[in-house]
Amino acid sequence: MESKTNKRSLGVALHHLLLTVALVGVTALITGRAMSDDKKQPNGEGPENEMMGKWVAAGTPGEFHKKLDAFVGNWKGVSKFWMDPSQEPQASEATMTVTWILGGRFLKQEYKGEVMGQPFEGLGLWGYDNLKKKYTASWADNMTTAIMSELGTCDASGKTFTLIGSHDDPMTGKAVAVKSITRIINKDKHVLEMYEPGPDGKMFKNLEITYTRK
16 A cells, blocks of 8 residues: 555656756747747847848948949040050050949949950959958959959049069969059049059059040
Protein backbone atom coordinates (compact mmCIF):
# COMPACT_ATOMS: atom_id res chain seq x y z
CA MET A 1 0.00 0.00 0.00
CA GLU A 2 2.78 2.36 0.94
CA SER A 3 4.54 1.56 -2.30
CA LYS A 4 1.48 2.47 -4.35
CA THR A 5 1.09 5.74 -2.41
CA ASN A 6 4.73 6.67 -3.00
CA LYS A 7 4.41 5.95 -6.70
CA ARG A 8 1.25 8.03 -6.90
CA SER A 9 2.96 10.95 -5.12
CA LEU A 10 5.98 10.69 -7.39
CA GLY A 11 3.71 10.73 -10.45
CA VAL A 12 1.91 13.85 -9.22
CA ALA A 13 5.22 15.59 -8.53
CA LEU A 14 6.53 14.76 -11.99
CA HIS A 15 3.29 16.00 -13.55
CA HIS A 16 3.60 19.32 -11.74
CA LEU A 17 7.28 19.58 -12.74
CA LEU A 18 6.52 18.97 -16.42
CA LEU A 19 3.65 21.46 -16.32
CA THR A 20 5.91 24.07 -14.76
CA VAL A 21 8.61 23.51 -17.37
CA ALA A 22 6.01 23.78 -20.14
CA LEU A 23 4.62 27.04 -18.71
CA VAL A 24 8.12 28.51 -18.43
CA GLY A 25 8.83 27.54 -22.05
CA VAL A 26 5.63 29.10 -23.34
CA THR A 27 6.25 32.26 -21.32
CA ALA A 28 9.79 32.55 -22.72
CA LEU A 29 8.51 32.02 -26.25
CA ILE A 30 5.84 34.69 -25.90
CA THR A 31 8.30 37.10 -24.27
CA GLY A 32 10.88 36.47 -27.02
CA ARG A 33 8.35 37.15 -29.75
CA ALA A 34 7.20 40.30 -28.02
CA MET A 35 10.77 41.56 -27.74
CA SER A 36 11.42 40.73 -31.39
CA ASP A 37 8.25 42.52 -32.48
CA ASP A 38 9.23 45.45 -30.29
CA LYS A 39 12.56 45.70 -32.12
CA LYS A 40 10.69 45.95 -35.39
CA GLN A 41 8.52 48.84 -34.25
CA PRO A 42 9.22 52.09 -36.14
CA ASN A 43 10.35 53.89 -33.01
CA GLY A 44 14.00 54.20 -34.12
CA GLU A 45 15.27 52.37 -31.03
CA GLY A 46 15.73 48.75 -32.14
CA PRO A 47 18.91 47.43 -33.81
CA GLU A 48 16.96 46.59 -36.97
CA ASN A 49 15.78 50.18 -37.26
CA GLU A 50 19.30 51.45 -36.63
CA MET A 51 20.66 49.21 -39.37
CA MET A 52 17.93 50.30 -41.79
CA GLY A 53 18.61 53.93 -40.96
CA LYS A 54 22.28 53.56 -41.85
CA TRP A 55 21.43 51.89 -45.17
CA VAL A 56 18.98 54.66 -46.03
CA ALA A 57 21.47 57.41 -45.12
CA ALA A 58 24.22 55.78 -47.19
CA GLY A 59 21.97 55.41 -50.24
CA THR A 60 20.12 58.73 -50.28
CA PRO A 61 21.32 61.51 -52.64
CA GLY A 62 22.00 64.79 -50.85
CA GLU A 63 23.50 68.24 -51.15
CA PHE A 64 26.78 66.96 -52.60
CA HIS A 65 24.93 65.22 -55.42
CA LYS A 66 23.08 68.45 -56.18
CA LYS A 67 26.40 70.15 -56.95
CA LEU A 68 26.65 67.92 -60.02
CA ASP A 69 23.43 69.35 -61.49
CA ALA A 70 25.55 71.90 -63.36
CA PHE A 71 26.85 69.18 -65.70
CA VAL A 72 23.48 67.83 -66.82
CA GLY A 73 22.65 68.53 -70.46
CA ASN A 74 23.91 68.26 -74.03
CA TRP A 75 27.39 69.65 -74.63
CA LYS A 76 29.77 70.43 -77.45
CA GLY A 77 33.38 69.73 -76.56
CA VAL A 78 36.63 71.05 -77.97
CA SER A 79 39.57 68.93 -76.83
CA LYS A 80 43.34 69.34 -76.81
CA PHE A 81 45.51 66.27 -76.30
CA TRP A 82 49.25 66.30 -75.54
CA MET A 83 51.28 63.12 -76.10
CA ASP A 84 54.32 64.90 -74.65
CA PRO A 85 54.60 68.24 -72.82
CA SER A 86 57.17 69.43 -75.37
CA GLN A 87 54.82 68.85 -78.34
CA GLU A 88 51.90 70.83 -79.70
CA PRO A 89 48.48 69.45 -78.74
CA GLN A 90 46.17 67.61 -81.11
CA ALA A 91 42.76 69.26 -81.33
CA SER A 92 39.38 67.65 -82.03
CA GLU A 93 35.67 68.15 -81.42
CA ALA A 94 33.23 65.98 -79.51
CA THR A 95 29.77 65.78 -78.00
CA MET A 96 28.78 64.84 -74.48
CA THR A 97 25.33 63.96 -73.15
CA VAL A 98 24.98 63.95 -69.37
CA THR A 99 21.91 62.65 -67.51
CA TRP A 100 20.97 61.61 -64.00
CA ILE A 101 20.37 57.87 -63.51
CA LEU A 102 19.46 55.52 -60.66
CA GLY A 103 17.27 58.01 -58.86
CA GLY A 104 19.67 60.94 -58.97
CA ARG A 105 22.58 58.98 -57.52
CA PHE A 106 24.90 59.04 -60.52
CA LEU A 107 25.53 61.11 -63.62
CA LYS A 108 25.88 59.12 -66.82
CA GLN A 109 28.29 60.71 -69.31
CA GLU A 110 28.13 59.63 -72.95
CA TYR A 111 31.05 60.96 -74.96
CA LYS A 112 31.61 60.76 -78.72
CA GLY A 113 34.55 62.23 -80.59
CA GLU A 114 37.98 61.43 -82.03
CA VAL A 115 41.40 60.57 -80.66
CA MET A 116 44.36 60.76 -83.05
CA GLY A 117 41.96 60.65 -85.98
CA GLN A 118 40.16 57.53 -84.71
CA PRO A 119 36.50 57.35 -83.59
CA PHE A 120 36.31 57.50 -79.82
CA GLU A 121 33.42 56.68 -77.51
CA GLY A 122 33.44 56.82 -73.75
CA LEU A 123 31.02 56.16 -70.91
CA GLY A 124 31.43 57.69 -67.49
CA LEU A 125 29.69 57.53 -64.12
CA TRP A 126 30.05 60.34 -61.61
CA GLY A 127 28.54 60.53 -58.15
CA TYR A 128 29.17 61.13 -54.47
CA ASP A 129 29.87 58.31 -52.01
CA ASN A 130 28.11 59.17 -48.73
CA LEU A 131 30.25 56.69 -46.76
CA LYS A 132 33.63 57.71 -48.13
CA LYS A 133 32.53 61.37 -48.23
CA LYS A 134 34.21 61.64 -51.62
CA TYR A 135 33.16 62.24 -55.18
CA THR A 136 33.63 59.07 -57.16
CA ALA A 137 33.99 58.59 -60.91
CA SER A 138 34.61 55.74 -63.31
CA TRP A 139 35.36 55.73 -67.02
CA ALA A 140 35.34 53.14 -69.82
CA ASP A 141 35.86 53.63 -73.55
CA ASN A 142 36.37 51.84 -76.86
CA MET A 143 40.16 52.06 -76.77
CA THR A 144 40.82 49.95 -73.67
CA THR A 145 39.40 47.01 -71.76
CA ALA A 146 40.07 48.64 -68.39
CA ILE A 147 37.87 50.82 -66.21
CA MET A 148 39.50 53.86 -64.65
CA SER A 149 38.32 54.92 -61.19
CA GLU A 150 38.87 58.18 -59.31
CA LEU A 151 38.02 59.69 -55.94
CA GLY A 152 38.07 63.33 -54.98
CA THR A 153 36.55 66.46 -53.53
CA CYS A 154 34.91 69.73 -54.43
CA ASP A 155 36.17 73.09 -53.18
CA ALA A 156 34.16 75.44 -50.97
CA SER A 157 32.83 77.37 -53.96
CA GLY A 158 31.24 74.21 -55.37
CA LYS A 159 32.77 74.99 -58.77
CA THR A 160 36.07 73.07 -58.82
CA PHE A 161 36.19 69.29 -58.57
CA THR A 162 39.54 67.54 -58.12
CA LEU A 163 39.71 63.75 -58.45
CA ILE A 164 42.69 61.40 -58.27
CA GLY A 165 43.00 57.85 -59.57
CA SER A 166 45.12 55.66 -61.81
CA HIS A 167 45.11 53.69 -65.04
CA ASP A 168 47.30 50.89 -66.36
CA ASP A 169 49.93 51.84 -68.93
CA PRO A 170 49.94 49.27 -71.80
CA MET A 171 53.61 50.04 -72.50
CA THR A 172 54.81 49.13 -69.00
CA GLY A 173 51.88 47.18 -67.55
CA LYS A 174 52.13 49.35 -64.45
CA ALA A 175 49.60 51.69 -62.86
CA VAL A 176 50.00 55.37 -63.73
CA ALA A 177 48.67 58.13 -61.49
CA VAL A 178 46.09 60.46 -63.00
CA LYS A 179 44.48 63.65 -61.72
CA SER A 180 41.45 65.39 -63.18
CA ILE A 181 40.27 68.93 -62.43
CA THR A 182 36.87 70.11 -63.60
CA ARG A 183 36.05 73.82 -63.31
CA ILE A 184 32.58 75.28 -63.73
CA ILE A 185 32.98 78.59 -65.57
CA ASN A 186 29.27 79.36 -65.72
CA LYS A 187 25.99 77.49 -66.22
CA ASP A 188 26.78 76.97 -69.92
CA LYS A 189 30.51 76.23 -69.78
CA HIS A 190 32.93 74.01 -67.89
CA VAL A 191 36.50 72.83 -68.49
CA LEU A 192 38.09 69.45 -67.78
CA GLU A 193 41.87 69.14 -67.36
CA MET A 194 43.67 65.84 -66.89
CA TYR A 195 47.22 65.33 -65.67
CA GLU A 196 49.60 62.37 -65.62
CA PRO A 197 53.38 61.84 -65.28
CA GLY A 198 55.54 62.97 -68.21
CA PRO A 199 58.88 61.50 -69.33
CA ASP A 200 60.58 63.21 -66.38
CA GLY A 201 58.09 61.77 -63.90
CA LYS A 202 56.46 65.11 -63.20
CA MET A 203 52.72 65.61 -63.69
CA PHE A 204 51.77 67.52 -66.83
CA LYS A 205 48.48 68.41 -68.48
CA ASN A 206 47.86 65.87 -71.22
CA LEU A 207 44.19 66.64 -71.89
CA GLU A 208 41.94 69.68 -71.85
CA ILE A 209 38.29 69.67 -72.93
CA THR A 210 36.16 72.81 -72.99
CA TYR A 211 32.45 72.03 -72.88
CA THR A 212 29.86 74.52 -74.10
CA ARG A 213 26.15 73.84 -73.67
CA LYS A 214 24.32 73.22 -76.95
